[in-house]
Amino acid sequence: xxxxxxxxxxxxxxxxxxxxxxxxxxxxxxxxxxxxxxxxxxxxxxxxxxxxxxxxxxxxxxxxxxxxxxxxxxxxxxxxxxxxxxxxxxxxxxxxxxxxxxxxxxxxxxxxxxxxxxxxxxxxxxxxxxxxxxxxxxxxxxxxxxxxxxxxxxxxxxxxxxxxxxxxxxxxxx
Numbered sequence: 065x066x067x068x069x070x071x072x073x074x075x076x077x078x079x080x081x082x083x084x085x086x087x088x089x090x091x092x093x094x095x096x097x098x099x100x101x102x103x104x105x106x107x108x109x110x111x112x113x114x115x116x117x118x119x120x121x122x123x124x125x126x127x128x129x130x131x132x133x134x135x136x137x138x139x140x141x142x143x144x145x146x147x148x149x150x151x152x153x154x155x156x157x158x159x160x161x162x163x164x165x166x167x168x169x170x171x172x173x174x175x176x177x178x179x180x181x182x183x184x185x186x187x188x189x190x191x192x193x194x195x196x197x198x199x200x201x202x203x204x205x206x207x208x209x210x211x212x213x214x215x216x217x218x219x220x221x222x223x224x225x226x227x228x229x230x231x232x233x234x235x236x237x238x
Contacts, residue, residue: 110230112149
């Protein structure tokens with residue numbers, strides 16, 4: 065299977081799984097283990113998991129399928145996840161601060177935009193030698209682990225800043 069097809073399948077997987085992860089915490093009876101990888105509230109931070117988890121999981125499949133042969137695979141995947149997350153954060157806070165509220169259909173569109181940005185970046189840069197050094201690969205693995213740890217840690221111990229605030233309940237974290 066070619067790179068383009070992998071990226072298209074990955075984007076579709078991320079969109080479907082991300083949508084499901086919005087509900088899995090509630091469906092699990094608010095199981096804290098499920099909360100590590102699912103949104104536990106309506107904060108922007110928790111919604112970033114909806115992009116991170118499926119993209120990271122699909123990247124693991126890609127790594128097994130073909131990624132080991134691509135020297136910059138890990139750093140490009142980590143940067144693509146970060147780009148998707150940053151796209152969501154910037155788009156969400158820009159429009160909600162301009163409009164004064166959020167709309168579900170716009171939020172869904174922003175999630176789709178974040179996933180598409182991540183996979184566009186991945187597709188574009190996996191075809192290059194960008195960040196193919198050993199150092200970049202080590203930093204990529206470290207970045208991936210740091211992101212995974214951050215999502216787990218901040219689910220239970222979120223800082224009291226807007227990114228972590230649940231606008232529905234006015235609370236932070238689980």
